[in-house]
Amino acid sequence: MQPLALVVDDEPDICELLTLTLRRMDVSCHTADSLGEAYRLLREHTFDFCLTDMRLPDGDGLELVGHIQGQRGGDMPIAVITAHGNMDTAISALKLGAFDFVSKPVDLERLRSLVQLALRLRDKRNEPQSAASGQLLIGRAENMCRLREQIAKVARSDAPIYISGESGSGKELAARSIHAQGPRADQPFLAINCGAIPAELMESEFFGHKKGSFTGAHRDKPGLLQSAAGGTLFLDEVADLPLEMQVKLLRAIQEKCIRPIGATEEIPIDVRLLSATHKDLAREVAEGRFRSDLYYRINVIEIAVPPLREREEDIPLLAETIMQRIASNAGVAPPRLAEDALAALRVYAFPGNVRQLENILERAFTLCDQQVIRAGDLLLDHDTFQFQKPASSVATEQRALQNEAGESYPGQFDPSQHASLDDFLQTIERGAIEDTLNATRWNRTAAAQKLGISFRSLRYRLKKLGLED
Numbered sequence: 001m002q003p004l005a006l007v008v009d010d011e012p013d014i015c016e017l018l019t020l021t022l023r024r025m026d027v028s029c030h031t032a033d034s035l036g037e038a039y040r041l042l043r044e045h046t047f048d049f050c051l052t053d054m055r056l057p058d059g060d061g062l063e064l065v066g067h068i069q070g071q072r073g074g075d076m077p078i079a080v081i082t083a084h085g086n087m088d089t090a091i092s093a094l095k096l097g098a099f100d101f102v103s104k105p106v107d108l109e110r111l112r113s114l115v116q117l118a119l120r121l122r123d124k125r126n127e128p129q130s131a132a133s134g135q136l137l138i139g140r141a142e143n144m145c146r147l148r149e150q151i152a153k154v155a156r157s158d159a160p161i162y163i164s165g166e167s168g169s170g171k172e173l174a175a176r177s178i179h180a181q182g183p184r185a186d187q188p189f190l191a192i193n194c195g196a197i198p199a200e201l202m203e204s205e206f207f208g209h210k211k212g213s214f215t216g217a218h219r220d221k222p223g224l225l226q227s228a229a230g231g232t233l234f235l236d237e238v239a240d241l242p243l244e245m246q247v248k249l250l251r252a253i254q255e256k257c258i259r260p261i262g263a264t265e266e267i268p269i270d271v272r273l274l275s276a277t278h279k280d281l282a283r284e285v286a287e288g289r290f291r292s293d294l295y296y297r298i299n300v301i302e303i304a305v306p307p308l309r310e311r312e313e314d315i316p317l318l319a320e321t322i323m324q325r326i327a328s329n330a331g332v333a334p335p336r337l338a339e340d341a342l343a344a345l346r347v348y349a350f351p352g353n354v355r356q357l358e359n360i361l362e363r364a365f366t367l368c369d370q371q372v373i374r375a376g377d378l379l380l381d382h383d384t385f386q387f388q389k390p391a392s393s394v395a396t397e398q399r400a401l402q403n404e405a406g407e408s409y410p411g412q413f414d415p416s417q418h419a420s421l422d423d424f425l426q427t428i429e430r431g432a433i434e435d436t437l438n439a440t441r442w443n444r445t446a447a448a449q450k451l452g453i454s455f456r457s458l459r460y461r462l463k464k465l466g467l468e469d
Contacts, residue, residue: 002026002027002028003026003027003028003048003049003119003122004027004028004029004030004045004046004047004048004049005022005027005028005029005030005047005048005049005050005051005115006029006030006031006032006038006041006042006045006047006049006050006051006052007019007022007029007030007031007032007050007051007052008031008032008033008034008035008037008038008050008051008052008053008056008061008064009031009033009052009053009056009081010033010034010053010055010056010057011053012033014053014081014106015031015033017106017108018051018106018111019031021108021111021112022051022115025112025115025116027048027049027115027119030045030047033056033057034056034057034058035056035058035059035063035064036058038052038064039067042067042068042071047076048076048077048118048119048122049076049077049078049079049115049118049119049122050064050068050076050077050078050079051078051079051080051081051115052064052065052078052079052080052081053080053081054080054081054082054083054086054089054093061080061081061093062080062089062092062093062096064078065078065080065093065096065097065098066096066097068097069096069097075156077099077100077118077121077122077156077157078097078098078099079098079099079100079101079102079114079118080093080098080101080102081101081102081103081104081106082101082102082103082104083103083104086103087254087297090103091296091297091300094157094159094160094300094301095159095300095301097157098157098159099114099117099118099121099156099157099158099159100114100117100118100157100158100159102114109268110256110268113270117158117183117184118183120183120184121156121182121183124181124182124183124185136173136174136176136177136180137151137170137173137174137177138314138317138318138321139311139314139317139318140313140314140317141306141310141311141312141313141314143306143310143311144306144311144314147174147303147304147305147306148177150303151174151177151178151181151303152181154178154301154303155177155178155179155180155181155182156182157301158182158183158184158272159300159301160253160272160273160274160275160297160298160299160300160301161175161178161273161274161275161300161301161302161303162274162275162276162281162298162299162300162301162302162303163175163274163275163276163302163303163304163305164276164277164281164302164303164304164305165276165278165304165305165306165307166278166305166307166353167278167352167353167355168308168352168353168354168355168356169305169306169307169308169353169354170305170353170354171236171276171278171305172191172234172236172276174276174303174305175189175191175232175234175274175276176189176191176234178232178274179231179232179234179272179274182232182272184230184231184232184272187228187229187230187231187232188227188228188229188230188231188232189228189231189232189234190224190227190228190231190232190233190234191234191236192205192224192233192234192235192236193236193237194235194236194237194238194239194240194241195237195240196237199242199245202241202242202245203245203248203261204221204223204261205223205224206223206224206225206245206248206249206252206258207223207225207248207252207258207259207260207261208220208221208222208223208225208226208258208260208261209221209223209260209261209262210260210261210262210263211262212262213260213261213262213263214261214262217261217262220260221260222260223258223260225252225258225269225271226258226260226267226269228271229269229270229271230270230271231271231272232271232272232273232274233271233272233273233274234274234275234276235273235274235275235276235298236275236276236277237276237277237278237279238275238276238277238281238298239277239279239281239284239289239290240277241290243289243291246290246291246294247291249294250291250293250294250297252269253273253294253297253298254297256268256269256270257269273298275298281295281299282295307350307353308350308353308354308356308357309349309350312346312347315342315345315346315357316337316342316345316346318354318357319337319342319345319357319361320337322357322358322361323335323337323361323365326361326362326365326460327365329460329463330365330456330459330460330463331459331463332456332459332460333371335365335368335370335371335372335373336371336372336373337372337373338372338373338374338375340374340375341364341373341374341375341377341378343375344375344378344380345357345360345378345380348380360378360379360380361373361378363379364377364378364379365460366453366457366460366461367453367457369454369456369457426465429461429465430465430467432451433447433451433458433461433462433465433467434467436450436451437467444458444459444462
C-alpha cells in the first residue's frame with residue numbers, strides 16, 4: 001500500500017516543492033496551509049508521516065507535534081521545518097516527540113533521507129520485535145520494565161539520546177537496544193569510548209583524514225561519523241571529550257556534515273547519536289569541563305539505567321544467563337549456583353554493577369572444580385576489597401607479587417606499555433601458561449597439574465587468551 005503523508009505549510013511554493021519530492025518517492029500527499037486544516041485532515045485520514053513548517057497562520061508546528069503525540073501516542077513520525085540555525089526550536093520539537101527536523105532552505109537530499117527513515121520506522125512497527133533486541137536488557141524488576149518501555153518509545157524517534165548510569169550498569173546495552181528497535185537497525189552500530197582515544201588522534205578518529213594530510217597518513221581513512229553512515233554512533237564516556245573536540249563535534253551535529261583532515265570539501269553525514277557517561281554531566285557543565293551548548297544538543301532526551309543494587313530481584317536471572325554464556329564459550333556444561341551463593345549475591349552491594357557480577361561469576365567458574373558453585377567460591381569479601389581499595393595499594397600489591405614470583409615477574413605495571421591493569425595481568429597469565437605448555441610439550445593435563453588448576457580452568461583460560469590452537 002502506498003504511504004500517505006501530510007504536508008503542512010502556508011507557502012504554496014514550499015508546499016509544492018515538498019509534495020513533488022515526496023511523490024517522486026511514491027508517497028501520496030495531502031496538504032494543509034494551517035493548523036485547523038491539518039487537524040481536519042488528521043481526523044479524516046490515517047497518515048504514515050507528517051512534515052510541518054514551524055510558522056503557521058493560526059499557530060506553530062510545536063502545537064501540531066503535541067497534538068499528534070497526544071492522539072497517536074508517538075505512533076506517527078512527524079518532522080518539523082525550522083529556520084536555518086534555529087536549534088532551540090528544533091530541540092523543543094524533538095523533546096515534544098518530533099521524529100526529526102530539517103532546516104530552511106530545505107536540502108532535498110536530506111529531506112529524502114529523512115522520509116526514507118520515517119517510512120522504515122512505519123515498516124518496523126509492523127514487524128515483531130526480534131529476539132536479539134528483546135534479550136539485550138533482561139530483568140523483571142519494575143525499574144527495568146520501565147526502562148524497556150522508555151527505550152521502545154525513544155527508538156521511534158531519531159532524536160539524540162543521553163544515557164545516564166553508573167559504570168558497569170549496562171549503558172551500552174541500552175544503546176544497542178535503542179538501535180535494534182529503531183529504523184536504523186539494519187545499519188551499522190558503532191560504539192566508542194571517548195576516554196580511550198588519545199587527544200592527538202581524536203579529530204582523525206571522529207572525522208577521518210585524507211592521504212598525506214599529516215605524517216603517517218598513508219591512505220584515506222573514514223572517521224567514525226562516516227563509518228556509522230545510516231546507522232548509530234554511541235559515544236560512551238562523552239564527558240571525557242576535550243573542550244576543543246567538543247566544539248568540533250557540536251558543529252558536526254548541528255550542520256550534519258564534517259570535513260576530514262586535509263579535505264577541501266565537507267561531507268554530509270546521516271547518523272543517529274547516542275551518548276553516555278557515568279559522570280554527572282550537569283555538574284561537568286557547571287564546573288566548565290563540558291560545553292553547555294553541546295550538553296543541550298546531546299541531551300534532548302535522557303534515560304537512566306538503574307544500578308544492580310536497585311534491582312536485586314533480577315540477580316538470579318542475570319547470574320544464570322551469565323553463567324550459561326561463560327560455560328557455552330568454554331564448551332562445557334554450566335555449573336549450578338547453590339542457594340547460599342544466590343543468597344550471598346542478592347545481599348551484595350555490587351559497586352561495579354552487572355560488569356562486576358560477570359567478573360565474580362567468571363572467576364568462580366574458572367576456579368571451581370565442582371558442578372556446584374557455593375557462596376565461598378564467589379570470594380565476595382575479596383571482591384569488595386578489590387573495588388574499595390585505594391589506588392595507592394595497587395603498587396604495593398605489585399611489589400608483593402614480584403617478591404613471590406621472583407625473576408619470572410615482568411616488572412611493575414607500566415601504563416605506557418599496557419592499556420589497563422587487566423591487560424597487564426593477562427600478559428603475565430599468558431606468559432605463565434605458554435611457558436608451562438612448552439615445558440610439558442603442550443600436554444594440557446600435565447600443564448594444568450603443574451599450574452595447580454583444573455583441566456576445565458586451563459581450557460577456559462586458553463580460549464579466553466586465544467591460545468587454543
